[in-house]
Amino acid sequence: MAEQRNIFLIGPMGAGKSTIGRHLAQMLHLNFHDSDAEIEKKTGADIAWIFDVEGEEGFRNRESDMIDELSQKHGIVLATGGGAVVRPENRAYLSARGIVVYLKTSVDKQLARTLKDKRRPLLQTEDPREVLEALAETRNLLYDEAADYTIETDEQSAKVVASQIITLLDF
Template sequence: MPRRRKHFRQTSVINPSALGVDRTIVLVGLMGVGKTTVGRRLAKKLGMDFVDSDHEIEKAADMTISEIFEEYGEEDFRAGERRVISRLLDGTPQVIATGGGAFINQETRRMIKDKGLSIWLDADIDTLVERTGRRDTRPLLKQGDPKEILTKLANERSPLYDKADLKVMSGAGPHETVVDNILKALNDREVR
């Protein structure tokens, strides 16, 4: 007998365990893909807490991401990022939006895969350029043409993002559509 599919738009809050989710959901992907916006809405839909790892890093360091990059460099930033994500994974299951480079680090990726459920949010380059152009807070985009940088990052990082447990596209449409697509992907996946 085929498994009945759930329709998510009609339900305000969905119990994560009904989807086989018993751990923290970690959103990964390039900057501008919508991890924070989608993550907040996904957490609300699942009745879970939401946290943005970049915000937590800034709180812990009492500095902005740009200031950390400028003063200490990317390597030190990634080490601090790994410590913060480790702490976030060690609590009650929640939804975490990570920075674009978090999942690229092998140690951080292994930790996320061991303790969380990773979801790669992907989008086309033009959508990413448009979204990242709304704010001037992306240190990596200050080094040249944003479209060229995002294309290069996508080419380098996509094989690593592809190691996530699930992949969901994030397009120019409403973020609620992406949330619904994540819920469908969670519902349809094979529970390991």
């Protein structure tokens, strides 16, 4: 696993996967990919539009295809979408092809980090806290199950978390 030098970041929206992933890739001289950004690049449409037109199921199909494609690369850091773990095939791709790091965060921190972000379709609701709590209830066990390592991100900067990952993985 480690010889592939792939690091896959999982966790809920607002955990810092993309920001931490960019720092981590830069520090390790690896290529960085964000599965959501790659889906947008490939389709020419943003995630919210895909959700509107194809629904969550259509988006999840695209996400699974993209995670399969990206996880076959070597020497990458991949930030996945928060819901990537809901599909067993995604968890299998990630576990088999690299080291999976769960970036854990609280609902309070998620709310603070995503408050003004209109690009998160699941949070475009009257009560985003309720949505985040429901997602945590169903997904946190999946994150735990898929992860090789777990790191709390609430009270640390992205650079500090990236450094912790490097130390933890002995890269």
